[in-house]
Amino acid sequence: MSSQPRRLLVTSALPYANGQIHIGHLVEYVQTDIWVRFQRMRGHEVHYVGADDTHGTPIMLRAEKEGLTPKELIAKVWQEHKRDFDDFLISFDHYYTTDSPENETLSQSIYLKLRDAGLIEMRTIEQAYDPVKEMFLPDRFIKGECPKCGAKDQYGDSCEKCGATYSPTDLKNPFSVVSGATPIKKLSDHYFFKLSDPRCENFLRDWTQVKTPLQPEARNKMKEWVGQPGESKLGDWDISRDAPYFGFEIPDAPGKYFYVWLDAPIGYYASFLKYCEQTGLNFDEWVSPDTTTEQYHFIGKDILYFHTLFWPATLHFAGYRTPTNVFAHGFLTVDGEKMSKSRGTLISAHSVMECGFNPEWFRYYFATKLNDSLEDLDLNLQDFVARVNSDLLGKYINIASRSAGFLVKRFAGVVNDQAMDHTLITHITGASETIAALYEAREYAKALRTVMELADQVNAFVDDNKPWDIAKDPEREADLQRVCSVTLEAFRLLTLYLKPVLPNIAVGVEEFLSIPPLNWGHVHTPLNSQSPIKPYKHLMTRVEAPQIEALLAANL
Known part of the structure; x- marks a missing residue:
């Protein structure tokens, strides 16, 4: 810390x-x-x-x-x-x-x-006015062609294609978004923040x-x-709008907002x-x-x-x-395309919940794509299903389900304290500052890749030691407790590293392992024999393909 x-x-x-x-x-x-x-x-x-x-x-x-x-x-x-x-x-x-x-x-x-x-100056300016609606038109209610690059259907303040900023009166072939009429120009007093100072x-x-x-x-x-x-x-910034307008009135300027x-x-x-x-x-x-x-x-x-x-x-x-x-x-695309209402990919947050999705699936998937750059990221729906099921269920959650049963049934949930010195635990603990530095730098994709590599190592440990085989040999009770203790401590550490992304899962794990809420300093506070774990309960379900179909249908 x-x-x-x-x-x-x-x-x-x-x-x-x-x-x-x-x-x-x-x-x-x-x-x-x-x-x-x-x-x-x-x-x-x-x-x-x-x-x-x-x-x-x-x-x-x-x-x-x-x-x-x-x-x-x-x-x-x-x-x-x-x-x-x-x-x-x-x-x-x-x-x-x-x-x-x-x-x-x-x-x-x-x-x-x-x-x-x-730094404030009042100027009389020419402004777009809707002759049908009888109101001055704010930037976003005028569209036309960008005066810099010629892109069509751009708003009156900035171009989404080339990033240029300009005045609504600079647009080519403008039209009112409110009525469709061609705006006329009228004079109005406006207040400017003098960025050119x-x-x-x-x-x-x-x-x-x-x-x-x-x-x-x-x-x-x-x-x-x-x-x-x-x-x-730098041009000066027009910070005023004419009535009718929903907002705060400017001091000493009636009818200006x-x-x-x-x-x-x-x-x-x-x-x-x-x-x-x-x-x-x-x-x-x-x-x-x-x-x-x-x-x-x-x-x-x-x-x-x-x-x-x-x-x-x-x-x-x-x-x-x-x-x-x-x-x-950057922006989010869905299956490589801009989000689209007609394709059902302009997906509302509420529809995700109504279709029975676990929000932590999305939190995790977004985190696997996020870094410190401005580049766009893509929600590939097939990859979403595969990644969540493979990483969270197959690699991470699976670790607890493979070990907890033996520890509860055979050892009343008590871990072996000496097992906490195992080299696998030391290795995972040693990754804490690397992962912390990645979170700090907003390099979440790299952080989660590191955590999943550690999860792979834990699963390899379980596969190598085969607790299900050890459990068949009455002479190897100590080995069984040791292997399961190492596995669950590793699971605790992985949960700590994933907690910023999966806060609800972490709460479930904290309850299951009988530990206080995890913070980063708890990297060095392993499970101990004084706090027996509780019986394992399912922490997360799989994403099923029909859920994706239902989500897309709900947003058409």
Whole structure:
């Protein structure tokens, strides 16, 4: 265990309250949760917070369509999101909403600090207006062709194909997503965060290229955006939207509202502030510029721009600490293709549970694919069935079922203390810091590959020693107890290494082995004869192919 406990504030990106959680979203929350659980096992102080992202025109329009107020809609969606996160064992310390009094207060306070620093400017701009719906159109409600690469059907703020950012008025052949009409241009007063100010440019160049150990792909992308010293590449950021809009009104600007991307990241802090008020933590101590706490954001690569430019600049110039790091991941494909509703592969989190899947199957499978890069990962459904059944059932769970029965029936569940010095145990124990370093680096695929290699060695030990044969010889009772004791201690160690990924299984194993909740320091606390194990009960079932068919059918 690390000698000096760390203090970590961790977030995942905030899911938008305009849709359900699907398995593509879950990749990020599982990735974050594994890291958080690992850090807790290491003895660090970790606070993992999140919230629903609740503001903007899409919420307003969907609520109107469903005959609800926006607040009624977001309350309903919050319940669904929280249910799905709980089902997949995502261990938030606090899960909140960005439509909160804490977020309104913080957002207005931060805005006023930026304004006082001379970084907010009002300008009259030409803006897209829907002549049918009679409303200004936010970026995501205008589509057209990217002005940089020509890709069709792109949103009004950024291109998903080439990554360019631009103004909605720059789109070629634009149309309103709300009515289908061709937008007209109207003038409106808007408020801008002056990212082009030399203070911002210099800060962001230093933060992205020198001070923050961003992933190489992320750092290179930021380098394109911030440019070299003397270059002015950053455009100013429009942080306002016109009524009608569901969000927070800008101070001293009636009818103008904060753009959702201004108050959504502040929602991380608002969720943490609420949690601090509930638990007695000192909020300022965690978020002040000179704090020794660490702050990490897990996000998808599609929102890298907002988290590595807008968010650090907002924090820095409003007098808060900046993130220790931002960890981005790639997208999830299913059987090598983008998730598709028509193919049944836009799989909702709730349908996974309704079809009787064990969420730890998905947690494990995603972990076998996750690393520290921005590369996409694929859920191959045939491989999913084979991998879960082979690794978790065939290699890992099988170890306990092959040994526990003999120990309970023949030795009242008591292990042999001398067996804990066996070379196999020493070898598995010796892997603890290697596996810990892989978890720390978010190299989960490598960590689990290492654990499964150890599981193979344990199964080879069982096959070589054949406890089922030893059990037939009354003269070899001591050998039988020794072999079964070594096997179960090895199983305990493998469970410890897998616990960040399989927390429910770990609870079942802890009960079965009569041990306290495992933390990383328990690597050196073997089973002992004073705590007899309990009779073995099935810890996990197999995935069956018909379950996959039912899941795909449920999402058509």
